[in-house]
Amino acid sequence: MNVRIARWVIVTVFGSFLLYTNPALAAGVEVQWLGHATVKITSVKGKVILIDPFLKNNPKTPAKFRDLKALGKVDVILVTHGHGDHIYDLEELAKLTGATVVANYEFILNAITLGLLNGDKSIGMNKGGTVSPVGRGVKIHMVPAEHSSSIDLKAFGLMDKEPGSRRTVEGGPAVGYVIELENGFKVYHSGDTDVFLGMSLIHEFFKPDLALVCISGHFTMGPEGAAYAVNKLIKPKMVAPIHYGTFPVINRTPAEFKAALGNTPVKLLDLPPGKTLRF
């Protein structure tokens, strides 16, 4: 038998054995963008991770998902920062699903004090840290973002309940996440950010398979900055743009992002709101 055929036989037989002994590995990872920065990731073993819940009043969310119950079970909610368009449905979704909420330390502390989150189901952490709230197979790494952050009280109706209260309270730093799934697949969610040189460390440390990057301009990097970040710093295998077109002021487009990416080895994915990609 020639060497190449022998190698093919060994790989095929061993791969089939792995799938037979652990069928979950065949299922893969699901990634679904639900508009703005809201992303649902379903792990190989069916753990559901929801990032930045903004669904009920999100004009880009498909109608079906504006009912929070349509999400089904949610095991973990990740918060990139406290601006309203990233947390509008956090309190309700956390209560509805019993999900564990992960965010930076100050955000968690103040959200618990305000009565928005259950302290027993909240994890405060910080940039550089890794947590595994759904078991060791899924690692959640908190990484830097270059943006501001505060907890937007108006998002929770607290301005009306507490006359004279400030519009915002301390929300800690804005962050991004790298989510490492059971099969080694890694998704980077940029949160809101400008391009920054530290993104090259996200490549060095994690080598993301898929990067979900904001391209909206005005509050975050626009298509040109995002394209520079992807091509020169993050260098993922695949990329999909998020956080654009939700409101008139964030009007930069995926077409501009595609043009700015130019000739690149990074695969640009077509990921409209509601579509599920499997890896």
Ligand SMILES: [Zn+2]
């Ligand atoms: Zn923001």
